[in-house]
Amino acid sequence: MSGWETGLDDEEAGAVMRTVARQLKVWREAAGLTQAELAEAIGYGEDLVGAVERGRRIPRPEYLDAADRALGAGGKIAAMKRDVAEVRYPKKVRDLKRLEAEAVELGAYNNSVIQGLLQTEAYARAVLSARRPPFTTDQLEQQVAARVARQEIVNDRAGRAAFSFVQCESTLRRPIGGRMVMRGQLERLLEVAAFHNVDLQVLPLSREENSGLDGSFRLLRLRDGTAAGHVEVAHISRVITEPKEVQLLDIQYGIIRAQALSPRESLALIEKVRGET
Known part of the structure; x- marks a missing residue:
């Protein structure tokens, strides 16, 4: 390319x-x-x-x-x-990256795939390759590079942001990209979960209650004291700034975290799934 x-x-x-x-x-x-x-x-x-x-x-x-x-x-x-x-990446990715850079706290729930900030390059490529209608080869490379570039904010260095991620157990077991790609992805989750500023939880499939059935979303608390939400469905990416809507997402996210396993229990489950992969 x-x-x-x-x-x-x-x-x-x-x-x-x-x-x-x-x-x-x-x-x-x-x-x-x-x-x-x-x-x-x-x-x-x-x-x-x-x-x-x-x-x-x-x-x-x-x-x-x-x-x-x-x-x-x-x-x-x-x-x-x-x-x-920066302009090499799609505009909606640049806008999202800027928003993420302003966050002092970021929470995300995902029930279909691993959260983009946690994806390995191989996993991201497999996810993006599944898009229909498909990306051109050039577009695919651009999208993969953009996703990987956004991940620089999640690291184990002393930083100003705190992260919490809740993954539905189905995302751990869905073999996107094949067994080796998925194993590498699970190992990446274990690596990130060890960061001092990251809480990673898993919402088990065995739970009778799941308040995240209507889809994935994110919450961001910004430096200026405001908050925003982000939802992405099919080809639509939407940033939510209306306080009442953000509050609803905040309440929903709190319930989802309460329904999920603790971070320690979640790590044990991820390790178990990795052993089965």
């Missing part, structure tokens, strides 16, 4: 890419190279070089590095990697 398409309705990405494209063209013309000659020099197709200069394709970091060397830009082209880093 040598580049990603920019969304036609993504004004932010479009503005950044027009600036980057203009700079790349100026450097190429100053070096006296045609698009074909630059393409040969950096090892990419002429069509891609043209698409990047028209702002229709988002160059990967290695493309910018190669162009910087070929055009003798002394790091000035490579420095634009920071400018394109």
